[in-house]
Amino acid sequence: MSHISSEELAVSYGWKILSTFLVQIGRQTYSLPEKGVFVNDPLARGSTVIYPSVEAMRRSEKGKYEHETLYGAMGSPNQHQLEQVIAQIEGGSHCQVVSSGLAACTIPLLGFLSSGDHCLIIDSIYGPTKRFAETVLKKFGVEISYYPADCNLGEIETYIQNNTKLIFTESPGSHSFEIQNIAGTAEIAHRYGAKLILDNTWGIGIFKPFEHGVDISVQALTKYANGHSDLVLGAITVKCDDDWHILRDYAVAMGEVAAPDVCWLTLRGLRTMAARLEKQSVTGLKIAHWCSRQPYVERVLHPALPSCYGHEFWKRDFTGASSVFGVVFKKNIILQKVIEMINHLKIFSIGASWGGYESLVLLTDGEIRRKYKSRTLTGSACRFHIGLENENDLIEDLKQAFDKTLK
């Protein structure tokens, strides 16, 4: 066995403590019926629910906020089971599963904002969320502004207006990986009567949003939760009942629902998430270290490394790391060389998204539309997602591609 450094232990720590929890949550393990049941809940497809009487049907309507199955378009038993599991992982009270990670970002924006409100968004937000703000939210009269991903709390406060109703943040930032002081941001939001939404996709299971003052946490379950690159799904979790009622009413009004099959597969993916991520995060950190020692590399953007903006908040707030990080190349390495390097990789596949079992690489250019010049993305850059392959095979692959193209 290879030597494990304390840093590597730290990145896998959160996953170790989650493993038993992820196997057991949302599952009946006590008072099993005498005749026994399958380990996994069955897949249940359906539209209409039928009742024995009009009174029984009327009584059931009270179950709208209780994750009861009332009609197919309002969620299935598999969706509701997944909602309870995600609420527990995130540490909130209620969760609404929606059709994609992007829908998990857009639904609360629409549900909690009205025309005339101001929404303050971090500049490093997931690109399609920014596109949604620029098109749909602006069209409906919501004022949008952005704050730099690498500014301190005092600076964030200067972007607050008297009509600010929401701050939408993401930590680490898309492509540039800045880690945010979430508790500090929440304190500012609340002082001005606004809510804080966090896109917590990178931090699933290793950052507890509601312990740091977040009001609404969103997840792209497409990523590590499902883990097999075979579906898209999202989740929105809240901690207070008032927010739950607003969110649930809005999701139902919008006709937001996820297919039972997709929820069932995501539950299956979650059972092994701790084991996958424990392995992927340790391999990821080793590869991040390897990259940081290469002469072509200016900076590695991995939250567990001091070269990442906000590393001190990662140390303070996270119990582990995931396996996505960025690499910024030296100024003299032009974009075309990085493109060639990516084209020379054999084990890494070129593709968007992350969180599956396979390693991926993505050119960072063209993905980022920033209002403020990034102090982190100072040269050509790419993003790596580390999968379950053998670490030496991955390093060999990087080595041959780096040396052939970046010299």
Ligand SMILES: *Cc1c(COP(=O)(O)O)cnc(C)c1O
């Ligand atoms: C992938 C991703 C999304 C969107 O998820 P989809 O299921 O692909 O729509 C949103 N936020 C973050 C941070 C993501 O990485």
